Amino acid sequence: MWDGDGAWDGDGVGKEVLMIKRIAAVAAALLLSLACMVFAVLGGGVAQLPSGELRSAYPGYDQVASWNFMAGQYRSLRDAGKNPRLVFGSSELKSKTAGAAHPGRLFADGRYGETSVIAGRAGVNDLWQAIEVGAFAPEMPRGDRRAVIFVSMQWFMCYRDPSSTFPGVFSQGAYDxxxxxxxxxxxxxxxxxxxxxxxxxxxxEVSGEGPLVQAIGGIDRAASSLASDVRLAASLRWKD
Incomplete structure (x- = not known):
């Protein structure tokens, strides 16, 4: 309960304790960032991988959450003159049990005149796709900024719980x-x-937050994003 003097009583947590926790969180984030930077210098992140490593017919969760991976495979195909098409969806994009007409196979690597970049995974929703489309738009050629979007039936189910699935596919890089x-x-x-x-x-980031909160959040996001990038790069580099 608030006592009116700028502190909480025995049932709450004082401002001093909250500040200590924030400082500890920032310190931990800085240490994590430093460790990841050292590892990145030694091995490099996703952006330093050969373009051949940045390709997946059905990206994993760590890949759809990595802007460096998703944008990297699109750029490598675009720069090779293949004019890739973005195909957004969720679990229906998995082609393993589907036939030859599945988009993941039909438009794979120019087999039938078109090359696709599959973007989606189970748990991906319309918000994720909106962010990805907005992030990819400047990468796409002017006058031909088109994408395929599969509307998943799970979006309309009464049991859907985005707060339990969205954080697992959220891409800080795409959001930025x-x-x-x-x-x-x-x-x-x-x-x-x-x-x-x-x-x-x-x-x-939401407008209205103070500069301290935004700074702490920025450090935490950067550390988390860097750690994920380094882990993904390592898994792709050593997958064989």
Whole structure:
């Protein structure tokens, strides 16, 4: 209970304790960042991998959550002149048990004149796809910014719980690229940020937060993103 003097009583946590916890969290994030930076210098992150490593017919959870991986495979195909098409969806994009007409096979590596980049996984929802489309838009050629989006029936089920699935596929890099897209209005960015937070990613930037909170959140996001990038790069580099 609030006692009116700027502190909590025995049932709560004092401001001093909260500040200590914040400082400890920042220190831990800085140490993690330093460790990841050392490892990245020695082995490199996803961005330093050969383009051949950045390809997946059905990306894993760590891959859809990595902007460096998703954008990297798109850029490598685009730069090779293959004009890749983005195909967004969720678990229906898995082609292992499907036939030859499945998009993951039909449009694989130019087999039938088109090359696709499959973007999605079980648990991916319309918010994730909106962020990815906004992030990819500047990468796509002017006059031909088109993408395929599969509307998943799970989006409309009464049991859906985005807050339990969205954090696992959230891509900080894609979110940052989305926010950096000047063609997207501030109003849309604000609404997306609020929805991201409502879906269980509490450190997404939302207008109105103080500079200290934003700074701490920024450090935490950077450390977490770097750690994930280094882990994914290591798994791709050593997969054979």
């Amino acid at each position: 690229a989305f926010m950096g897209n000047e063609a997207i209005s501030d109003d849309v960015k604000s609404r997306v940020a609020e929805r991201v937070r409502a879906y269980g990613v509490p450190d997404a």
